[in-house]
Amino acid sequence: DALKSLKVNKKRLMKDLHHTCQWGTGKRWGKAETETGMTRLALSDSDKQARDWFVKTTEDLGCKVTVDEMGNIFAVRPGLKNDKPATFAGSHLDTQPTGGRYDGILGVHAGIEMIKVLNENWIETEYPVGVVNWTNEEGARFPMSMSSSGVWAGSIPLAAAHNLREVHPGTATMAEELSRIGYLGSVAASHEATLMAAHFELHIEQGPLLEMANKKVGVVIGVQAYKWLTVNVKGRDTHTGTTDLKSRADALLAASKMILHSHRLATAHNALASTGILNLKPGSTNTVPGDVSFSLDIRAPADETVASVLALVQQDFPKIAAGENLSGLNDGGTPSLPCTVSITEDFDSPATTFHASCIDAVTRAAQRVLGPDGKSLTMEMTSGAGHDSVYTSKRCPTSMIFIPCREGMSHNPEEFCKEEDCAIGAEVLLHSVLRFDRM
Numbered sequence: 360d361a362l363k364s365l366k367v368n369k370k371r372l373m374k375d376l377h378h379t380c381q382w383g384t385g386k387r388w389g390k391a392e393t394e395t396g397m398t399r400l401a402l403s404d405s406d407k408q409a410r411d412w413f414v415k416t417t418e419d420l421g422c423k424v425t426v427d428e429m430g431n432i433f434a435v436r437p438g439l440k441n442d443k444p445a446t447f448a449g450s451h452l453d454t455q456p457t458g459g460r461y462d463g464i465l466g467v468h469a470g471i472e473m474i475k476v477l478n479e480n481w482i483e484t485e486y487p488v489g490v491v492n493w494t495n496e497e498g499a500r501f502p503m504s505m506s507s508s509g510v511w512a513g514s515i516p517l518a519a520a521h522n523l524r525e526v527h528p529g530t531a532t533m534a535e536e537l538s539r540i541g542y543l544g545s546v547a548a549s550h551e552a553t554l555m556a557a558h559f560e561l562h563i564e565q566g567p568l569l570e571m572a573n574k575k576v577g578v579v580i581g582v583q584a585y586k587w588l589t590v591n592v593k594g595r596d597t598h599t600g601t602t603d604l605k606s607r608a609d610a611l612l613a614a615s616k617m618i619l620h621s622h623r624l625a626t627a628h629n630a631l632a633s634t635g636i637l638n639l640k641p642g643s644t645n646t647v648p649g650d651v652s653f654s655l656d657i658r659a660p661a662d663e664t665v666a667s668v669l670a671l672v673q674q675d676f677p678k679i680a681a682g683e684n685l686s687g688l689n690d691g692g693t694p695s696l697p698c699t700v701s702i703t704e705d706f707d708s709p710a711t712t713f714h715a716s717c718i719d720a721v722t723r724a725a726q727r728v729l730g731p732d733g734k735s736l737t738m739e740m741t742s743g744a745g746h747d748s749v750y751t752s753k754r755c756p757t758s759m760i761f762i763p764c765r766e767g768m769s770h771n772p773e774e775f776c777k778e779e780d781c782a783i784g785a786e787v788l789l790h791s792v793l794r795f796d797r798m
């Protein structure tokens with residue numbers, strides 16, 4: 360039937376995407392503008408401009424738009440029957456400080472393109488369909504990834520998210536910024552206030568597997584587990600020139616050993632450990648830093664693996680602080696004064712398994728879009744990155760669609776996806792939603 364042959368408009372999809380990327384192609388933390396890169400931190404002025412475009416565009420397309428207390432924006436296109444909630448396509452418009460044009464952004468634009476295709480073909484779906492833009496998915500500005508789908512799902516308390524303070528420069532809270540840009544909505548941020556029949560998310564893979572295997576579509580069956588910690592190491596500030604090694608408590612040296620050690624622990628468990636934030640005080644060339652804090656992001660496919668690495672981190676970091684040589688760094692055997700360490704568990708995203716009927720809808724949609732070669736151009740995979748779909752999956756059937764990106768690169772201004780691949784992904788999204796609507 361007519362539904363089966365629906366195509367997305369590739370030119371329009373890409374034109375819209377690059378149009379909204381005018382907001383946030385600015386200077387990022389001291390670096391020059393690049394052709395492709397994006398700096399659109401959550402709830403910044405450029406995020407507001409992209410949001411305003413999203414609201415106006417979806418309203419003009421006939422959608423009813425609501426905004427919740429986390430600034431999540433839901434645009435719903437009515438169906439023939441409206442006694443069931445909408446099936447949503449969604450992702451995020453915010454980016455990393457040195458992000459690209461596809462991470463998140465593509466999934467939102469593909470949802471809007473879906474509405475455009477339905478409208479221009481005069482298609483009435485059985486039930487409503489919608490597009491959602493989730494707030495602060497990146498957790499780059501307010502340090503909790505997927506914070507606002509997390510509140511929607513009831514996994515993160517509203518107050519905890521509202522009180523999150525920006526990483527740089529550390530003045531504004533999320534509630535203040537929501538209010539400042541006019542996106543502190545009146546609808547409760549809850550899956551009960553905004554029901555979803557299902558959630559489908561198109562996203563770039565952000566890794567190299569699809570490209571290496573020459574596949575066009577990843578059918579995502581789940582997401583690996585992760586945990587974010589803040590580690591604070593306390594030593595003492597002393598003069599760099601006059602304080603011999605025995606008399607120092609160098610918090611940065613201890614922190615460095617901890618970071619190396621965490622990497623070793625993770626590798627031994629087939630896990631990943633990464634530090635992306637490092638702060639040292641007082642920050643002076645001729646003072647040994649006495650106060651250092653750093654982030655630690657631990658990831659692995661299984662919850663138990665993350666828990667094992669965490670347990671070892673908790674066991675070993677105090678020993679390293681006290682001066683035990685666990686990192687393998689050759690100190691020349693000079694004992695320094697001990698430091699102390701405290702570890703805060705900030706955030707935790709258990710391993711996620713997506714819903715069988717959504718996975719099936721994506722698999723079949725991919726076969727339809729890719730034609731006779733569909734099977735050989737598709738593969739099932741687990742996501743290494745977190746996504747809002749982690750939280751929606753707790754409250755409604757959910758799954759994701761991945762497309763390849765160049766060299767698997769993401770969270771980088773050079774992030775790139777071919778237009779053709781973006782269009783394939785958007786078309787698989789469209790057909791996944793249509794299939795689910797009929798299920």
Ligand code: GLV
Nearest residue numbers: 497504744745746
């Ligand atoms: C969230 O996007 C994450 O994977 O850090």
Ligand code: MN
Nearest residue numbers: 462463496562
């Ligand atoms: Mn993303």
Ligand code: MN
Nearest residue numbers: 455462497770
């Ligand atoms: Mn991202």
Ligand code: MN
Nearest residue numbers: 497744745746
């Ligand atoms: Mn992400």
